[in-house]
Amino acid sequence: xxxxxxxxxxxxxxxxxxxxxxxxxxxxxxxxxxxxxxxxxxxxxxxxxxxxxxxxxxxxxxxxxxxxxxxxxxxxxxxxxxxxxxxxxxxxxxxxxxxxxxxxxxxxxxxxxxxxxxxxxxxxxxxxxxxxxxxxxxxxxxxxxxxxxxxxxxxxxxxxxxxxxxxxxxxxxxxxxxxxxxxxxxxxxxxxxxxxxxxxxxxxxx
Numbered sequence: 001x002x003x004x005x006x007x008x009x010x011x012x013x014x015x016x017x018x019x020x021x022x023x024x025x026x027x028x029x030x031x032x033x034x035x036x037x038x039x040x041x042x043x044x045x046x047x048x049x050x051x052x053x054x055x056x057x058x059x060x061x062x063x064x065x066x067x068x069x070x071x072x073x074x075x076x077x078x079x080x081x082x083x084x085x086x087x088x089x090x091x092x093x094x095x096x097x098x099x100x101x102x103x104x105x106x107x108x109x110x111x112x113x114x115x116x117x118x119x120x121x122x123x124x125x126x127x128x129x130x131x132x133x134x135x136x137x138x139x140x141x142x143x144x145x146x147x148x149x150x151x152x153x154x155x156x157x158x159x160x161x162x163x164x165x166x167x168x169x170x171x172x173x174x175x176x177x178x179x180x181x182x183x184x185x186x187x188x189x190x191x192x193x194x195x196x197x198x199x200x201x202x203x204x205x206x
Contacts, residue, residue, distance in 0.1 A: 041065065042191045044076050044088065050169035050176065051088055053122040060198035061088075063191035069165065070094075071108075072117075074193040074206055077167065081181045086190065089177055090117070093149065093166030098159050100148040117170055118143070126173050144172040147179055154182035165189070 046059040054074070055061075063076050071094050079085040093099040097108050106113040123143045131138035149166060150158040155178075160166050164183040169175025178184065196204045 041194075042076065044086070044191075044193075046088060050171050050174055051090070052126075052171040053119050054090075054117050054170045055088065055196070056202075059196055059202070061193050062195045062197060063193045065191045067192040067194065069186070069189060069192060075165075075167065076190045076193065077184055078188045078190060080184060080188060087167075087177075088193070089167035089169055089175070089184075091165050092168050092178070093160040095160050095162045095164060097166070098149065099166050101144045102146050104142050104144050106144065126171065130173050141173075144168075145179075149178075152179060152182070154178070154180060157183075 042063045042065055044061045044063055046055045046057055046061065048057055051074070061076075069075060069091055071091055073091045075089060075091055077087050077089060079087050092106070093108060098110065100107045106115055127138050127141050127143060131141055134141075149155050149160070155166075160183055163186050165186070166178045167184055168177040168179065193206050195206065196202060
């Protein structure tokens with residue numbers, strides 16, 4: 001005697017239910033993407049040459065909005081002097097730091113700082129180009145230029161204040177940065193650069 005088949009045939013989803021499920025799934029994906037882009041990560045495009053040779057004009061980046069800021073991080077900041085604009089700069093001074101550059105040597109809290117992101121060949125090329133434009137002797141030009149934040153008219157403080165950072169671009173000859181507009185408050189930091197994904201042959205994590 002054959003065993004009775006108690007299995008019920010599977011019910012087919014109605015077209016309406018299938019459409020509703022698709023719409024719900026699409027809404028979840030769109031909301032999730034919107035939440036991530038606006039609260040977790042940021043897609044940014046480099047504009048200009050102030051971060052050369054590290055970043056080039058047109059480079060595309062992902063940056064993290066809630067990542068803690070450390071010295072030498074590359075950050076995307078809300079421009080303190082140009083409403084609605086964003087700058088990409090490097091964090092040089094942390095709260096409480098003194099910062100000084102002398103004879104193209106950077107000092108933080110009186111200690112010489114390594115700057116591996118500055119390439120000597122690039123600096124020499126930029127200095128030669130700048131000297132030619134200004135019709136001056138290249139030996140008279142310093143890539144960073146001597147400064148001390150205690151004497152900058154934009155800062156009027158001896159140390160980086162609490163809740164602030166001192167930032168500069170890597171291309172010190174052309175960068176508009178903390179030497180011009182002073183310190184950046186933490187609230188002005190939009191995100192910390194984590195990954196350059198374009199161009200493909202220059203992909204890099206930071």
